[in-house]
Amino acid sequence: xxxxxxxxxxxxxxxxxxxxxxxxxxxxxxxxxxxxxxxxxxxxxxxxxxxxxxxxxxxxxxxxxxxxxxxxxxxxxxxxxxxxxxxxxxxxxxxxxxxxxxxxxxxxxxxxxxxxxxxxxxxxxxxxxxxxxxxxxxxxxxxxxxxxxxxxxxx
Amino acid sequence: xxxxxxxxxxxxxxxxxxxxxxxxxxxxxxxxxxxxxxxxxxxxxxxxxxxxxxxxxxxxxxxxxxxxxxxxxxxxxxxxxxx
Numbered sequence: 001x002x003x004x005x006x007x008x009x010x011x012x013x014x015x016x017x018x019x020x021x022x023x024x025x026x027x028x029x030x031x032x033x034x035x036x037x038x039x040x041x042x043x044x045x046x047x048x049x050x051x052x053x054x055x056x057x058x059x060x061x062x063x064x065x066x067x068x069x070x071x072x073x074x075x076x077x078x079x080x081x082x083x084x085x086x087x088x089x090x091x092x093x094x095x096x097x098x099x100x101x102x103x104x105x106x107x108x109x110x111x112x113x114x115x116x117x118x119x120x121x122x123x124x125x126x127x128x129x130x131x132x133x134x135x136x137x138x139x140x141x142x143x144x145x146x147x148x149x150x151x152x153x154x155x
Numbered sequence: 156x157x158x159x160x161x162x163x164x165x166x167x168x169x170x171x172x173x174x175x176x177x178x179x180x181x182x183x184x185x186x187x188x189x190x191x192x193x194x195x196x197x198x199x200x201x202x203x204x205x206x207x208x209x210x211x212x213x214x215x216x217x218x219x220x221x222x223x224x225x226x227x228x229x230x231x232x233x234x235x236x237x238x
Contacts, residue, residue, distance in 0.1 A: 038238055057159070057161055057230060060211055060214035060230065063215070064216070067215075120237060120238040121235070122235060125161065125235055126236065127232065127233065127235065127236050138163050138236070140234075140236070141235065
């Protein structure tokens, strides 16, 4: 049995409680739900950020996340998985990304969510542009994100 | 084939997508970057940091040595910064 997977790439906000309920409400087989919310910070390296604008590659963004979602559901015993990634202009305090994993036990739910976020950051075709007092600039990829992905590679 | 550009690659080239017809000798993603870069300065500027440019063929990541034969859509972009 494969877990139901929901992937949405959208401009609008999402409701975390509603997404948790969609995976666990009315079920007695789910023992653990882990959520990760990525939120737009108001500062970066000491500079105030006015907003982030997320560009994405329509079609590939969903396809790429689906490939990793399939790997996740084959590696961990999940009962449900939801990934929502927003695009467009997002101001500090607003949601950017959501991963929800449901499983019988917490370890699978934690690990699956962590794995997905590590891959999302380095492989999903999204690009952030920051707006600050200095103007607009593209966010540079971080080496520590690549290192985070590498730890999931099987020896 | 259709080519798409994203983020600062798109900004440097000055367009989001275009239809191109590379000659037969252009066989790999790397060949295509070299061919585009030779076209004019905007492409050369977009692809100047060649090692950081990522590519996808038909919505899947590929390496520079990947063959482009049969590709419907090729995309070029900087390292991803989503999540």
